[in-house]
Amino acid sequence: MMTKWKPELLAPAKNLERLKVAILYGADAVYVGGQKYGLRARADNFTDYDLKNGVAFAHEHNAKVYVTLNAFLHDEDFQGLGDYCQFLESIGIDAVIVSDLGVLRVVRKSSNLNIHLSTQASCLNASAAELWKQFGVKRLIVGRELSVEETGLIGEKSGIDVEMFIHGAMCMAYSGHCTISNFTAGRDSNRGGCIQSCRLPYELENQEGNPITFMSSKDLWGVHDIEAFFQHKICSLKIEGRMKSSFYVAMTCKAYRQLIDAYTEGKITPELLNKIAGNLESIPHRDYCSGSLESPADSETVFGQLFGNNRGTHEYLGIVIDTTSDYLAIQLLEPLTVGDEIEIIPPQGQIIDWKITQLFSVTGERLESIQKDSVVCIPRVDIMQNINKLTVIRLSRQKTVSQPELVTHS
CATH class of the missing domain: 3.20.20.70 (Aldolase class I)
Structure with missing residues (x-):
């Protein structure tokens, strides 16, 4: 309807x-x-x-x-x-x-x-x-x-x-x-x-001695x-x-x-x-x-796990900050290496799966890998022609979840 x-x-x-x-x-x-x-x-x-x-x-x-x-x-x-x-x-x-x-x-x-x-x-x-x-x-x-x-x-x-x-x-x-x-x-x-x-995950001093979360x-x-x-x-x-x-x-x-x-x-x-x-x-x-x-x-809405505060199946790779007819410039939040698989997520339309075969610095130098908090360029092929600035990109590989410290209160 x-x-x-x-x-x-x-x-x-x-x-x-x-x-x-x-x-x-x-x-x-x-x-x-x-x-x-x-x-x-x-x-x-x-x-x-x-x-x-x-x-x-x-x-x-x-x-x-x-x-x-x-x-x-x-x-x-x-x-x-x-x-x-x-x-x-x-x-x-x-x-x-x-x-x-x-x-x-x-x-x-x-x-x-x-x-x-x-x-x-x-x-x-x-x-x-x-x-x-x-x-x-x-x-x-x-x-x-x-x-x-x-x-x-x-x-x-x-x-x-x-x-x-x-x-x-x-x-x-x-x-x-x-x-x-x-x-x-x-x-x-x-x-x-x-x-x-x-x-935060708190550890209560009780008879069982089991750490729990109870306010989250x-x-x-x-x-x-x-x-x-x-x-x-x-x-x-x-x-x-x-x-x-x-x-x-x-x-x-x-x-x-x-x-x-x-x-x-x-x-x-x-x-x-x-x-x-x-x-x-x-x-x-x-x-x-x-x-x-x-x-x-x-009680079913209480988050009872100690860890996993930032669960997510994918890692946020970065965001497109500039484009030319030949390249996409990406501000990286994670390191990137030739051979990595990424997913480009346009505002409209289907997600684009892409395997990195070439990486370039902003000055045109060929790279094999680059660290996070850097700007990197990838070739802009035909299926990326509608990709513009502020398009977000995620890594295909799953993310690793860090474990927070326990906060102990008696």
Whole structure:
């Protein structure tokens, strides 16, 4: 069955490169953080100059940009917020994401920016949604404790757009309200300082003496819930991961773009779902689960393994940074050797399998191998003619997973 309506695909962007990658690989919108007021203080985050360029690139490609102002601010944190909102409005930001009522008030007093309510605000019912709507909120990013069906009912009853997380890391705290990092690292999780202390493997001193993890969640994916997103009119499907690589951004955007478009055209098949799932297995992730999308999260969503924090079937090799009619220039994140097999992943179309037979330096010197963090050139053959800048490439060989240190607490 075909349908004309389709949800927005919303992707994370740590920096300008990832913003461009997300949009080229199919995102309808991206969410980014500025230098202040957001919950990812350790991300690169966008300077004012980068924001201007990012908005220009997005709008040229019919995409939108949302800026996170979702930290819970103390009084001393408000300095300059009004001026910043005016700046965001002046460059054409499409919406800001807020959690705090005080921040919302400043946004409304100082600008005409559209306001989206962060998942941190824990909006879980239609009554709250109606109240937020009266405060000027245009969209709800609902708490991750809700199912797709519950979220759809909130949207229907309140008459407000609803957005859900469909992929990525999940927090064991209620809607992200956590203070573990405050105590373990002196960083306020709710003011942008979360260091994901819960994801470390702890060793408890108990009678059995077995090391366990107990606060860490599996990762979310909504591959098998695509029909429910359409049926319940979830207006925006959001990928988590503002700290993640361009490889992660590209693969998740490509996967969910394919999924949304295929459902719209009535072309969802088991083979397509398996293909999309396989590509999502290639990126760094923990075991996948559906979280609370179908029913309330339970013990099955706990990630109980000590190791394997960055499971993925493939290694991220690098990204194309320039092209000529004869060569692709690749910024490497891993070493590369003649004889290696790579997979070039274009934004549209099939993945290109290629065995490296020749490598060249940027000055044209023939190479047998080259170390990571270098730029290397490979010949651009006929099947690569549609490959452009910001195309990601992965190694065919499987990656080796490192084992983290145990953290012991009595």
